[in-house]
Amino acid sequence: MAHKAGMAYVAVWAWLVILLFVSVAAVYLPFGSTITTALIFLVATVKAVLIGTYFMHLREESRLVRSLAIIPVILFLIMLVSLIPDIVVNTGVHNASAVSH
Amino acid sequence: MSEASVMTEGSSAHHAAEGGPKSKMALWWFLASEVMVFGGFLAAYILFREAAHGAWNELAEHLSVPLATFNTLLLLTSSLTIVKALDAAKAGRHIAARNNLAITILLGIGFLVVKGIEYSTEISHGFTPLAGMFWSFYYTLTGLHGLHVIVGIVINLSMLVSIMRKGERFKAGNRVEAAGLYWHFVDVVWVFLFPLLYLSH
Numbered sequence: 450m451a452h453k454a455g456m457a458y459v460a461v462w463a464w465l466v467i468l469l470f471v472s473v474a475a476v477y478l479p480f481g482s483t484i485t486t487a488l489i490f491l492v493a494t495v496k497a498v499l500i501g502t503y504f505m506h507l508r509e510e511s512r513l514v515r516s517l518a519i520i521p522v523i524l525f526l527i528m529l530v531s532l533i534p535d536i537v538v539n540t541g542v543h544n545a546s547a548v549s550h
Numbered sequence: 551m552s553e554a555s556v557m558t559e560g561s562s563a564h565h566a567a568e569g570g571p572k573s574k575m576a577l578w579w580f581l582a583s584e585v586m587v588f589g590g591f592l593a594a595y596i597l598f599r600e601a602a603h604g605a606w607n608e609l610a611e612h613l614s615v616p617l618a619t620f621n622t623l624l625l626l627t628s629s630l631t632i633v634k635a636l637d638a639a640k641a642g643r644h645i646a647a648r649n650n651l652a653i654t655i656l657l658g659i660g661f662l663v664v665k666g667i668e669y670s671t672e673i674s675h676g677f678t679p680l681a682g683m684f685w686s687f688y689y690t691l692t693g694l695h696g697l698h699v700i701v702g703i704v705i706n707l708s709m710l711v712s713i714m715r716k717g718e719r720f721k722a723g724n725r726v727e728a729a730g731l732y733w734h735f736v737d738v739v740w741v742f743l744f745p746l747l748y749l750s751h
Contacts, residue, residue: 462630489745496741504633505734517578521585529593536597
């Protein structure tokens, strides 16, 4: 049984490596920058989910532990989005030169 | 597969009697707070980069994608070896646990060496932490992550010493599991730092 689990871990690792090369290759493919950016962050998210689900055993954890893993990420995204007006919009319009290098 | 999960549930119930989940819960709470620590730095970086309207793209091109790809490979592989170490320790195979842990530590050290090569190349080209906002963020983000790698290596080393001392008497307690969770978290952070710093153009 331990052997079976070991094989599953190697399969997860193989997927992680394939996804890594997909994201590097995406940069050199002639997509638009929006598609490339979306693709590389989609790949990063899938990799993080794979590591969390299989290596950190979230698949077998209780709902409480899963919440502990997911809620901070949601809070981070709320923080990120709610700061867009403050930093991106205002700095971009009034003081672009300050952040240009 | 379902058979395997029944086994795992059984063993976690066993751990509950020893107070296992308590330390695991504490570790998950700690990781939750770590998300916000990195989150603050990452949010600032992402938003200022957006505010610069693409002006940082050409600066990011000075970073070495091949070296960072290699480093990502090292960390992903180290996540595999530490989970195998945990598995082996649980099954009482202390030699396999020791070997996998030793490889994990070497991969971590390899990561730091490559990062050091990157830093010295960048600094020799004049891209110091004071060379501008992008570089300042680059050194802060990778430096904070690097510190976490160092802490992870120290934790893994202390466990390796304990396995080597106790041999067959080594008990795969909650320490191995907690160390694994921390190490995977450091890997996950890098999974996002890699595209944010190296691949976004």
